[in-house]
Amino acid sequence: MSVVAADEPVVIIGAGQAGTLTAEALRAGGHAGPITLLGEEPHAPYHRPPLSKAWLAGEIGEAQLMLRAPEMLAKKGITLRTGTRALAIDRAARQVRLEDGSVLPYAGLVLATGAAPRTLALPGADAPNVLPLRSRDDASRIAVALARCAEAQWPVVVIGGGFIGLEVAATARKKGLQVTVLEAAPRLLGRVLAPMLSDWFAELHRGKGVELELQARIECIETEGGEAVAVRLTDGRRLPCGLVVLGVGVSANDALARAAGLACEQGIVVDACARTADPRIVAAGDCTARRLADGSLLRLESVHNATEQSKSAAAALLGQERPFTATPWFWSDQYERKLQMAGLSSGAEAWALRGELGGAAFSVFHYRAGRLIAVDSVNDAKMHLLARKLLDAGVSPAPEQAADAGFDLTGLLAR
Ligand SMILES: Cc1cc2nc3c(=O)[nH]c(=O)nc-3n(C[C@H](O)[C@H](O)[C@H](O)COP(=O)(O)OP(=O)(O)OC[C@H]3O[C@@H](n4cnc5c(N)ncnc54)[C@H](O)[C@@H]3O)c2cc1C
Structure with a gap:
């Protein structure tokens, strides 16, 4: 009823x-x-x-x-x-x-x-040019601040190497800005990506000119006249900036x-x-x-x-039961790369790479206890769609099959 x-x-x-x-x-x-x-x-x-x-x-x-x-x-x-x-x-x-x-x-x-968006309990984090990104108004403020940095040639510091932080970094680099990304963890997107893919994303950003600091420890955000002017690290280094973007979850x-x-x-x-x-x-x-x-x-x-x-x-x-049981998926765009993720990778302990890491299109298959749990595809939309079907159907190709670009994974669905 x-x-x-x-x-x-x-x-x-x-x-x-x-x-x-x-x-x-x-x-x-x-x-x-x-x-x-x-x-x-x-x-x-x-x-x-x-x-x-x-x-x-x-x-x-x-x-x-x-x-x-x-x-x-x-x-x-x-x-x-x-x-x-x-x-x-x-x-x-x-x-x-x-x-x-x-x-x-x-x-x-x-x-x-x-x-x-979470904030940071750091001295200086309340300065008006320390900005989170959640809403359209947040994005407008960041766009204005980026334009100001471009004009004055001030660098941008992004705190947090998660999806939003990395996308902002990519966008700022496309605009020609000098960008540093500070990530507290030893790897980028370490909780979701396979180690090989997270290392590849780090190299992608470095290759595009981003200064990437992993295991970064921030002491404070220095301000002058109320505005953030630099991020100081606990090792004493000082990163001058005209904008700090917070991407900390x-x-x-x-x-x-x-x-x-x-x-x-x-x-x-x-x-x-x-x-x-x-x-x-x-x-x-x-x-x-x-x-x-x-x-x-x-x-x-x-x-x-x-x-x-x-x-x-x-x-x-309306009195109906409609459980959400489909395989979750997500995407992220960074530079000319589209990452599409199907399934939940937490607890993965083995991975298989299909295609060449950094090639035109490739995918990483995540395994837990020998079963496929997630697939991350880079510029590989066809594989992403197929991965969702495999995961929805509970079909787990062997890692050797996943890694063999010549092996027809679609055929496993038909059985
Ligand atoms: C910058 C950015 C990039 C993203 N990129 C991706 C992506 O590439 N792929 C992807 O899958 N997801 C992405 N996401 C996440 C995705 O946008 C969210 O998961 C999705 O918008 C969630 O929708 P929602 O309706 O639950 O919440 P929201 O879209 O946040 O909507 C909630 C609304 O409720 C309003 N509200 C809150 N409290 C009250 C109240 N008391 N009274 C009235 N209104 C209230 C809020 O103001 C807000 O407008 C991104 C998110 C951000 C911020």
Whole structure:
């Protein structure tokens, strides 16, 4: 039976990828009642991935950044309220309290509040030219700061060699800026990439002129007149800069859910169908931590996760079970290279390389306990799509087969 009757109101907190797609999935699934999509940002829903890539590089415009135009949502009878922050959830009264003091009643509530960039507890980290990158406004501030650095020939320091930090570094290099990336770990993207691929990415960036410091230890950010002018390392070195970009990860925005008494562990705890313990409340996207069958929690921050969970969340409010079981995938663009990752590589202990490392197209297969768990492809879109099929079907080619470019992996699916 449907949790929400066809004419009852649904409120969605967060007008990002997950919130917007949940609203549309509810309509597509037959919900006829009011749907209100609340977004605290002043913008209509937009795509976040280009913020560190084509948007920051100035290669795409407004229209390509937009996820859904307000008119399109209005046509579907979805009320978009931008610049509107939800302050609290009253589960007993089934109401959401907004910043302006008004309340919105709900029969079904979707939490799609995303995540917030982590900050650094370092002297100088609060200077106005030390900038995180999460929102469109953050990207605009970084774009202005990059232009200022280009003009004054000031170097840029990126703290954090994760995907966002590396994409910003690549974009800044494309603009001809001098860039240093500081990464605390001994390897780039060490928790997700095979050692050979993480070393290759380090060489890719160095080859493009990025100064890359692994195992970097930062003492402080030096300021003059309130602005960051250098990053000082604990070994005494001083890296002058006109901009510091922080790419040190995100934390789930779960404060509203926590205050409302919902279980949160580094994210709002949901099951495979995006349900919380309250049958009227579902959650989707970066704000969630998904409970897996073995009891562990999985936190993913990706477009695919937000998309899949939004379908599950809408289905749950409509009284259907739609577990998210598909193989997770992710991508990252750096220079002329597109990395596409299928599956989850944590715990991998053996790897097979298909193609030549650094060649025009190649893929790395991750194995745990002798079984394929993930495949990372570089400029190898065909293999990425095939890898998703293999992983979805639970088909595990032997490492020798994976490494043999002449071996037909597609044939394994047909068996
Ligand atoms: C720079 C960048 C590059 C990325 N690149 C990739 C990529 O290449 N591939 C990939 O798969 N993923 C990428 N991601 C991640 C991907 O964009 C996110 O996983 C996805 O946007 C998550 O969608 P979401 O709806 O859960 O959260 P969000 O898109 O963050 O949306 C949440 C929204 O909720 C709003 N909100 C929060 N609290 C409230 C409140 N109380 N009231 C009202 N509104 C509220 C927030 O302001 C925000 O607008 C990237 C992210 C960033 C920042």
